[in-house]
Amino acid sequence: MHLETILAQAGNRNSQDQFKSVSAPLYFSSNFRHDSLAEVANFDEDKQFAYARLKTPTRSVLEETLARLEGGKYAYALSSGMAAIQLVFGILKQNDHVISLNDLYGGTFRYFDYLTEHVGIHFDEWDGQKVADLVALCRPETRLIWLETPSNPTMKEIDIVEVCHQIKALNPEIIIAVDNTFYSPIFQQPLQDGADLVIHSATKYLSGHNDILAGCVITSSDYLAAKLSFNLKTTGANLDPFDSWLLLRSLKTLPIRMKQHQANAQIIAQYLEEEPAVSKVLYPGKGGMISFYIKDEAQVANFFEKLQVISFAESLGGVESLVTLPDQQTHHDMAVEKRRALGITPNLIRFSVGLENATDLIADLRQALH
Numbered sequence: 001m002h003l004e005t006i007l008a009q010a011g012n013r014n015s016q017d018q019f020k021s022v023s024a025p026l027y028f029s030s031n032f033r034h035d036s037l038a039e040v041a042n043f044d045e046d047k048q049f050a051y052a053r054l055k056t057p058t059r060s061v062l063e064e065t066l067a068r069l070e071g072g073k074y075a076y077a078l079s080s081g082m083a084a085i086q087l088v089f090g091i092l093k094q095n096d097h098v099i100s101l102n103d104l105y106g107g108t109f110r111y112f113d114y115l116t117e118h119v120g121i122h123f124d125e126w127d128g129q130k131v132a133d134l135v136a137l138c139r140p141e142t143r144l145i146w147l148e149t150p151s152n153p154t155m156k157e158i159d160i161v162e163v164c165h166q167i168k169a170l171n172p173e174i175i176i177a178v179d180n181t182f183y184s185p186i187f188q189q190p191l192q193d194g195a196d197l198v199i200h201s202a203t204k205y206l207s208g209h210n211d212i213l214a215g216c217v218i219t220s221s222d223y224l225a226a227k228l229s230f231n232l233k234t235t236g237a238n239l240d241p242f243d244s245w246l247l248l249r250s251l252k253t254l255p256i257r258m259k260q261h262q263a264n265a266q267i268i269a270q271y272l273e274e275e276p277a278v279s280k281v282l283y284p285g286k287g288g289m290i291s292f293y294i295k296d297e298a299q300v301a302n303f304f305e306k307l308q309v310i311s312f313a314e315s316l317g318g319v320e321s322l323v324t325l326p327d328q329q330t331h332h333d334m335a336v337e338k339r340r341a342l343g344i345t346p347n348l349i350r351f352s353v354g355l356e357n358a359t360d361l362i363a364d365l366r367q368a369l370h
């Protein structure tokens with residue numbers, strides 16, 4: 001089926017629901033009754049329920065939908081995007097080597113610093129340009145390559161197919177993980193391009209309403225699924241039933257939301273390219289995320305204060321338009337020298353284009369920029 005059909009039908013015809021509900025029921029129970037000792041002795045975690053940290057009916061429907069959405073076999077719904085990242089890195093051990101893109105969400109780098117200091121995992125960074133340079137960074141102990149495309153906040157696009165082709169030719173055991181938060185599965189499906197793992201901050205586009213925290217990890221690898229399942233069972237950063245239900249409901253409108261996010265962003269990017277108060281626009285041509293530089297740095301504070309429709313707030317991917325100053329917010333924990341080398345300056349604005357009328361958004365930008 002097409003993604004629109006998969007998502008619209010998510011939770012319908014659910015074999016776990018005896019009442020044939022069209023909308024998947026919400027199960028709040030933290031534990032589930034057993035009929036006999038024999039049932040416990042022959043318990044199948046994949047098909048039965050015992051304790052909510054292990055598996056719940058509501059989260060199971062969500063995870064099945066997430067797996068289908070990315071064309072994977074297994075999905076894990078977690079309490080935040082950072083919990084999803086932590087689950088993946090729980091696969092690694094001391095002295096493993098990781099290569100990451102040099103332009104990522106700032107919280108990811110903060111976690112990498114923690115892993116370097118406290119776990120002994122070693123990191124190198126790739127600039128996202130020549131894949132040959134990425135290959136050259138690989139060592140015998142390289143275990144994972146971490147990509148984010150488009151990148152946050154400078155919107156670099158990575159050729160996932162080419163990366164997977166060259167890295168797997170060098171060493172098929174290297175795990176390739178892609179953070180797909182910005183594009184969502186509507187515009188990009190990394191597993192289909194050869195990646196091993198896909199990660200989302202589901203707080204963003206998958207949820208789309210700025211009202212829950214969630215994350216997810218998706219894979220088709222039986223080997224990685226066994227590792228992830230054990231780690232999640234052990235650490236317990238699962239998404240709770242109510243947020244699972246909210247996320248499942250939100251996914252039903254993901255295709256139409258992404259279509260409008262993109263339509264608005266394309267119109268606004270064109271306006272920003274022609275706006276005299278803007279010196280440069282970073283937009284890959286699809287999706288709903290734009291970054292741009294205000295020409296006069298002294299006007300940045302005034303810009304935020306004058307906004308009347310767009311909100312000055314962190315996060316992205318919701319129906320409401322949001323602007324963020326990465327230099328002082330999402331990436332502030334990075335060293336100043338590194339921020340500047342990446343182009344993260346005090347006049348770089350990250351714009352999550354919402355679902356408002358594009359004409360109203362442009363009017364708000366224009367009056368705030370002047």
